[in-house]
Amino acid sequence: MIRLENLSKSFTVNGRTTVVARDVNVTFPSGASIGLLGQNGAGKSTLLRMIAGVVRPDHGKVATTGSVSWPVGFAGSFHPELTGAQNTRFIARVYNVNADKLLTFVARFSDLGHHLYLPFGHYSSGMRSRLAFGVSMGIYFDTYLVDEVTSVGDGNFRDKSQAYFRNRLLNSGAIMVSHSMSMIRSVCNAAAVLHEGHLTYFEDVEQAIEVHLSNIGAGSNNDED
Helix, strand or coil: CEEEEEEEEEEEECCEEEEEEEEEEEEECCCCEEEEECCCCCCHHHHHHHHHCCCCCCEEEEEECCCEEEEECCCCCCCCCCEHHHHHHHHHHHCCCCHHHHHHHHHHHHCCHHHHHCEHHHCCHHHHHHHHHHHHHCCCCCEEEEECHHHCCCHHHHHHHHHHHHHHCCCCEEEEECCCHHHHHHHCCEEEEEECCEEEEECCHHHHHHHHHHHCCCCCCCCCC
């Protein structure tokens, strides 16, 4: 279970203020796979990072039961001077999992080859995504936070990522940001729409998609892919 209690967050960039959350009170049930919908710039990624504890709210709090991942694929905490393998081992120690097993999984899953043993700071964006997704999927969480990560990489890696993520959801929940309505429909059994600082939870995915598409002025057949 993840409960947002009176959650508020805004930020100002170049004199323009964006309200991400305005006294939001929503409970996401345990085990649910929830699509997080909203127009570009609504603050979906920021909301995920608040749930993960990476970003602090201005007011209110996030209460959770069970383990919650960092945003899957998020590589912002990797040290640029450490190799991919060293970063993997460090995260294994932080989350108290077997470092050798995690590294074996990441090496097989990411297909980084010898690059796994080179400094992370030298990685391309695609290589960073491969490492970050591999580490994320290599650790069990009760709830995974996902921000469009299954769309990265080439076709084979995307297919593998999506298949593995779906397998994880057999025993875990998720809160997933995606602009693909087909992905939301196929993976999620509930959804929430973030619009102008207000977050509305829907048990009916189709109802959420309809509200979201109305908010962005798109037709019912629009997939936003």
